[in-house]
Amino acid sequence: MTNGEFFIDQTRCIGCQACVQACSECDTHKGYSMIHLEYIDRAHSVQTAPVVCMHCDSPTCAEVCPADAIKKTADGVVHTARKPRCIACNNCVLACPFGVPKMKTEFKLMMKCDMCYDRTSEGKRPMCATVCPSQALFFGSREQLEALRPRSVPTNQFQFGNQVITTKANMLLPKVGRAQYIDVTAAMDEQTTGKDISLNILMDNLFSEEEKF
């Protein structure tokens, strides 16, 4: 699939970890999973969130790397640090706004999701998105996405404080939300730093909850 793109719909995730288990089957990092899958707050919900690399246009991990070890290929995929260069300083791990890179101290190497480069570069779908039983992780064309997900709209821009990040991977949002950005602070007990419109997503959900009963 040459025009395939990565889309993530967190609302679909069932926390089964098929993605985590399948990730470690990829030939570029066999035996190691690059996906993070966490319960948001298990005491109160079974909600889980899978985190794969968003493959930023301007990757913060690479920008903060003192050894210039992290490279993005022309197709927009940001790769695991180059072994001869990586000094295992952990800067990338600390700086990534999505929390993606993993420091493998046993190899003194930062490793991360490369969107299954061995597969996607040959036209196959990434392992995680292929196996994902809920298709929270979806890999396909824009046309397929529009046919399969009429209620969602993809976004690839994210605001972290004053930093706006544009990514190769897309996050799916409910269409009713009209949000341009996902503001991280919008779901926290703090003054939002981004556009308040993102709060409407939460308000809409509340209203529809009310209507149910």
Next chain:
Amino acid sequence: MAKIPENSAALLEQYGPHLAYSNGLKLATGADPDRLVDTHCCFCGQQCGIRLKVKENQVIGFEPREDFPFNQGMLCPKGVKRYLQGAHPDRLLTAIERDPSSPTGFRPMAYERAIERVAAEIQRLQADYGKDAFGILSGASLTTEKAYLMGKFARVAVQTANIDYNGRLCMVSAAAGNKKAFGIDRAANPWSDILGAEVVWISGANVAECAPITTNYVWQAREHGAKIIVVDPRITPIARTCDLFLPIKPGRDIALFNGILHLMIANDWLDHDFINQHTVGFEAVAEHVSEWTPKQTAQVTGITERAIHQAAEWWGKAKTSFLLHARGIEHHSHGVQNVLGAINMVLASGRIGREHCGYATITGQGNGQGGREHGQKCDQLPGGRDISNPDHRAFIANVWGVAANDLPQAGVDAYEMFRKIDRGEIKGLLSLCFNPKVSLPDNHFITRALDKLEFYVAIDFFLNESAHHADIVLPGSLHEEDEGVVTQIEGRVIKINQAVDPPGDAKQDWRIIQDIAAKMKRERGFTFHNPREIFDELRVASKGGICDYSGITYEKIEQQNGVFWPCPDDDHPGTPRLFEEGSTNVIAKGNGRFYFPDGKARFNVAPYSPPIEDVDAEYPIILTTGRVVSQFLSGTQTRRIGPLVDQYPEPCVEMHPQLAEKLGIKDGDLTTVESRRGDCTLPAMVVTTIRPDTVFIPYHWAGRKSANQLTIAAQDPISKIPEYKVCAVRVRRSGEKGR
């Protein structure tokens, strides 16, 4: 005889469970497989397509199999890691026999010698105590060929009435309910009909963890506007974002179904034409549910009246719908009544037998469907035939070349077999694909019964916990070491393909069974050379039955990516959707679409009754049990796969913070759960996602972590399914230090 070895540490050291991780060829980057084998997952009833990578007679990994229409490449974590069960350090490579002088309690023995002894013991016990003193326990994870052969082996070679299978713990309530209402026991629709349903009703099915791929069907229906209604005592992952969650009190499902039907009638949300033309018995059911007012329904189910009204309105007004249920409503002493209540709701809506209008149980085991059709049930003969029906007996006796009078009559269900062992009526046992010590309720009783056997032979690829009690264990085959068909969740017959040969002395199970028959000098009818020959006989044996496979061939399965039964002749394409307009069948013979002589479906009055063991002052909390996504059934395979164990290492007892606070229990505290039958101490998981009157423990573990130490052996009077989903317990902080 069948006493467990004294030194369990040495036993566990030798036979596991040990955890397998990727190593060697399985971990090698870029290992070029010798071949790729298209087959299916070895675990649940969905039977996802998977492509196994094979190198040097070892499954070294997998590729998603995107061409299989059901899962299109999707897999759950069990399917992803299943390849780690091959070349496992715990694998039984020889036959073993009990040896009290060995530290492990067992010593290896020659396969031929083992078969001789098994045959001799069966004949000795039967000579001393009668034919029925030898029992056989079989399984629904076997291919249909093996399931068929086990039924034939019991009736023709061993000549015992006492064979039953572990589908008894799984699918039988749905099967009995479907037979009573529709006259046929199969999912009525392919899963593709879920996609266009306006309402998807899910009762007692932890879809995301027990049938994970079905999740995408449900979410996809929602993308196109479906409302999702989930009925469960816990907010499972499929419930988290559903449109309406009904947190039902365990054991009260029938009250809800009756209450919904009450509102459908009150608001005239009925399909009168369908009811009049295609069903019988509506009036009696309507009268029965008249007492199930929203108020009474709410009182019994613990669900608010408002939510009941909302559910009834969505269900009642829908133009298309799909109702799914699973063990949550079936594992009850009134499991069949629950199923009938659900079916009444479907029949009253008239939404069945059409595109996007469907109903199905979510079958649990890999061959839960095919394994319950062809004669390994205690009262059944191949083709879904009845062992007490003289015509059916005559037909099958003819296929098998024996006299109908020589076929045994119906035996007893799997649990009753253990009661017979306890009473000394069954003295010998053969088990295949069944781990009753972990999977049956009140399993201290099962342990005591196993110890009473004069002779127990188990066939398995790993030494499961029940086989610890065996006198002889014969080394059987893994899923990837044999071929044959299974029938998956939708009623689609598919083909399992062999990827590797069994290692060491391990043999394909059907060969072991035939070797025993031969040594008993009853080889006639047990000289098949391969599964295809067994399948060809099964096709003949099923012909003219309800489960008619006679038009299915391995080639047709290959060409069509599966064939839905019934498929009564060579030119028949199979039957993906049952009960379509204008259709008829072998029973109705032109009179209608349902499988009764008049062609009409049956409404069945489904009276509510509480669980056998309700809570009281002494045991005030409800225990319910179930599964987690990374483990499967009694864990014989999945407790040996490292990454799956790491994902959920040990069972926890889930409880609501309100209950935890009352009991002085904090998250992670070791907590003792006691029932009248046993106790179990596990870490607490304090979560708001479960009803405060209920605790939940997953059941995949053995020994002191086994939830089935607590569960009750109450059974449904019709289906004989055990009441795993409700018993009464008390809960306390254990005082030991927690995690």
